[in-house]
Amino acid sequence: MKIFSAKQIKNWDSFTIKNEPIASVDLMERAAKACADWILKKFQQPTSFKIVCGKGNNGGDGLAIARLLIQNNFPVCVYIAESPSAGSGDFNINLLRLKEISSAIYFLESTESFPAINKDDVIIDALFGTGLNKKPSGIFKKLIVHLNNSGAQIISIDIPSGLYADVHSDGNAIIQARYTLSFQQQKVAFLLAENESFCGEVAILDIGLSQEYYNNEQTPFELIDKNTIEEIYVPRKPFANKGNYGYACLVVGSYGMMGAAVLSARSCLRSGVGKLTCYICKEGYTIMQTAVPEAMCAMFGTTFIKDIDNLKNFDVIGIGPGIGRHLSHKQLLQKVFKNSKGPAVLDADGLNILSSYPALYKSIPQHSILTPHPKEFDRLFGKSENDFERMELALKKAKELSVYIVLKGHHTLIATPEGKGFFNSTGNAGMATAGSGDVLTGIFTGLLAQKYTSLEACILGVYLHGLAGDIAAKKLSKEAMIAGDIIDYLGDAFIQISH
Numbered sequence: 153m154k155i156f157s158a159k160q161i162k163n164w165d166s167f168t169i170k171n172e173p174i175a176s177v178d179l180m181e182r183a184a185k186a187c188a189d190w191i192l193k194k195f196q197q198p199t200s201f202k203i204v205c206g207k208g209n210n211g212g213d214g215l216a217i218a219r220l221l222i223q224n225n226f227p228v229c230v231y232i233a234e235s236p237s238a239g240s241g242d243f244n245i246n247l248l249r250l251k252e253i254s255s256a257i258y259f260l261e262s263t264e265s266f267p268a269i270n271k272d273d274v275i276i277d278a279l280f281g282t283g284l285n286k287k288p289s290g291i292f293k294k295l296i297v298h299l300n301n302s303g304a305q306i307i308s309i310d311i312p313s314g315l316y317a318d319v320h321s322d323g324n325a326i327i328q329a330r331y332t333l334s335f336q337q338q339k340v341a342f343l344l345a346e347n348e349s350f351c352g353e354v355a356i357l358d359i360g361l362s363q364e365y366y367n368n369e370q371t372p373f374e375l376i377d378k379n380t381i382e383e384i385y386v387p388r389k390p391f392a393n394k395g396n397y398g399y400a401c402l403v404v405g406s407y408g409m410m411g412a413a414v415l416s417a418r419s420c421l422r423s424g425v426g427k428l429t430c431y432i433c434k435e436g437y438t439i440m441q442t443a444v445p446e447a448m449c450a451m452f453g454t455t456f457i458k459d460i461d462n463l464k465n466f467d468v469i470g471i472g473p474g475i476g477r478h479l480s481h482k483q484l485l486q487k488v489f490k491n492s493k494g495p496a497v498l499d500a501d502g503l504n505i506l507s508s509y510p511a512l513y514k515s516i517p518q519h520s521i522l523t524p525h526p527k528e529f530d531r532l533f534g535k536s537e538n539d540f541e542r543m544e545l546a547l548k549k550a551k552e553l554s555v556y557i558v559l560k561g562h563h564t565l566i567a568t569p570e571g572k573g574f575f576n577s578t579g580n581a582g583m584a585t586a587g588s589g590d591v592l593t594g595i596f597t598g599l600l601a602q603k604y605t606s607l608e609a610c611i612l613g614v615y616l617h618g619l620a621g622d623i624a625a626k627k628l629s630k631e632a633m634i635a636g637d638i639i640d641y642l643g644d645a646f647i648q649i650s651h
């Protein structure tokens with residue numbers, strides 16, 4: 153699903169109003185009804201709502217929600233933050249409509265007029281939406297702090313007030329929502345870790361914005377969903393043999409880190425690869441042959457891999473999990489880069505070694521997949537001040553080096569050489585566990601070997617990895633699940649995407 157900027161969302165709004173056609177106040181009513189329906193499902197009597205509104209359309213949504221909740225017999229007080237603005241047209245229409253059924257409407261002109269808030273109250277935050285155009289200051293800033301300090305649950309309408317939808321919200325006072333009810337689609341700000349404490353649980357509500365605008369509008373950002381996966385996933389052919397599904401190579405493991413090697417080998421095989429050889433150190437031989445009998449082994453070095461050969465035999469090479477940082481690994485990387493038939497997969501210590509030799513960056517095979525977590529990313533490309541800056545840098549570097557950068561996180565970002573950014577929608581905090589990244593490397597290597605393109609392998613890989621993690625968390629809990637469980641549930645994940 154495409155993700156639009158605040159400006160594009162505004163245009164989407166106008167396009168819908170003009171072409172559906174629908175009066176803007178009726179579109180606001182549709183948005184408010186979607187929010188009220190969600191709230192009515194979640195909260196029972198005798199919840200008391202305090203709705204805090206600005207004077208733009210976000211505030212208008214708040215007023216319409218107030219009316220709908222009152223009509224459902226909930227106690228509702230409305231507070232409007234005063235400003236010199238006359239209020240948007242639809243705000244004013246909704247204010248008149250609300251006044252007909254309620255007198256509990258208060259204007260906040262100073263901190264003295266701020267309401268006392270009970271911990272059991274539920275606050276609905278409709279102060280600012282996507283129209284935020286400067287840092288909240290003065291009474292607005294104080295109001296945001298007052299609401300955050302109240303200890304009451306906050307539901308933000310469209311976006312937590314104070315947060316920008318698609319740029320870094322540098323030091324802004326921002327509402328810390330328990331829930332954010334946003335319209336039609338995710339916003340980039342919701343997908344970045346730096347905003348986790350503001351957005352809470354995000355629910356996306358369908359308000360019927362124009363499909364035509366959605367189809368025709370271009371954007372660099374997408375959220376990977378079921379539809380994206382349906383377009384990519386290729387079911388196995390009935391007459392297939394293992395030769396049809398590629399020959400992968402993993403350069404993995406060292407003394408004390410054979411677990412990473414085993415995890416990546418198992419996940420590579422569970423991703424459907426035809427054949428796999430693991431390049432490992434001698435001391436890992438018995439471990440690998442016992443733990444993963446389906447994989448073949450080639451051995452070099454005693455405690456770590458010293459050298460490799462015959463790389464031309466493989467359709468794809470994955471390098472990194474558990475190899476440690478040894479001086480000779482520079483040559484190892486050079487050999488892999490030189491002998492790779494196509495794109496390679498680089499992870500963990502593979503990336504750490506690479507970051508010590510920036511001169512090697514230019515020789516990374518075209519369309520290779522680099523899978524750094526934020527710290528590895530910073531080591532490779534330099535520190536970023538915030539998540540937006542890191543995202544932009546990932547897009548720049550992916551283009552510059554003609555590689556796919558998979559920046560791992562809660563919503564993993566795939567930065568492509570074409571300048572696009574795909575966010576993953578599967579996965580959970582239980583996957584923040586040792587070995588989870590090794591599993592992902594195995595999956596990418598397995599999918600590339602089966603002739604998925606690098607972009608397809610990235611998208612399908614992160615989605616399957618997250619989905620298997622979600623299934624594991626459901627069965628075992630986020631706490632108890634370990635990386636090996638992600639592999640164990642890869643089969644269920646494949647079954648889900650193939651139906």
Ligand SMILES: NC(=O)C1=CN([C@@H]2O[C@H](COP(=O)(O)OP(=O)(O)OC[C@H]3O[C@@H](n4cnc5c(N)ncnc54)[C@H](OP(=O)(O)O)[C@@H]3O)[C@@H](O)[C@H]2O)[C@H](O)CC1
Nearest residue numbers: 165180208209210280281282283284285286287288310335
């Ligand atoms: N397409 C949709 O998704 C729909 C969205 N709706 C809702 O509309 C808002 C966006 O409404 P908009 O009126 O454009 O903007 P806001 O309500 O967010 O606020 C704009 C007003 O606030 C003032 N402003 C902005 N920043 C500040 C600040 N830091 N301090 C003080 N005041 C601020 C600004 O006034 P200026 O005169 O200063 O420019 C604006 O007046 C969207 O988020 C949804 O909630 C529709 O209801 C349905 C369709």
Ligand SMILES: [K+]
Nearest residue numbers: 280309311313
């Ligand atoms: K809001």
